[in-house]
Amino acid sequence: MRNLAIVAGLVLLAAPGLAGAASTHKSTAKSESGATAASAQQKDILSNLARDNMKEIALGQLAIQRAASDDVRDFGQRMVNDHSQMLVKLATYARNHQIKLPAMLEQKDRQEIEPLAKLSGEQFDRQYMQAMVQGHSKDVQALDQHMQGSDQDLNGFLKDTADTVRSHLDQAKQIASAKTGAAPRANR
Secondary structure, rough: HHHHHEEEEHHHHHHHHHHHHHHOOOOOOEEEOOOOOHHHHHHHHHHHHHHHHHHHHHHHHHHHHOOHHHHHHHHHHHHHHHHHHHHHHHHHHHHHHHOOOOOOOHHHHHHHHHHHOOOOOOHHHHHHHHHHHHHHHHHHEEEEEEEEOOHHHHHHHHHHHHHHHHHHHHHHHHHHHHHHHOOOOOOO
16 A cells, blocks of 8 residues: 555646646636636546546556566556656646546546556566556557547547557557567457
């Protein structure tokens, strides 16, 4: 549990200004500053993205600390770097659309991280990479589904995010395959 608290603290440090970057939702179409207000759907999508990014950062920190292999540690570092950048871009987008993002992981996310926080070495590597394949597969599907909407501004933002997540998924599959000797399953 101590490790989880450390990881949660690192997530907050990795996303400076996230909590302050988002403002409260207003029902007007434009504020005095020119920022556009968001729909409930946009708020849900962006809040979920924020939580996913924070979770990936936390899991990446665990990989840096607990992985046996350099490729898994390097992947974890990539997750921290890329998802931190994505979180900063997300915070800016949210601020411009008057969306308040979550500032910390939810209990269910912490519960998903906790079992991995108890592992280390090769066992961690296998479990972490399988979690990366499953998580990024779900994220790609969700992003593709969200891009079917009519909000072109949101679709453009989501496309950039989806491209990065697809790259993560491809790399995760390669590493997971090398760790298990078999192609990883995307969904259970």
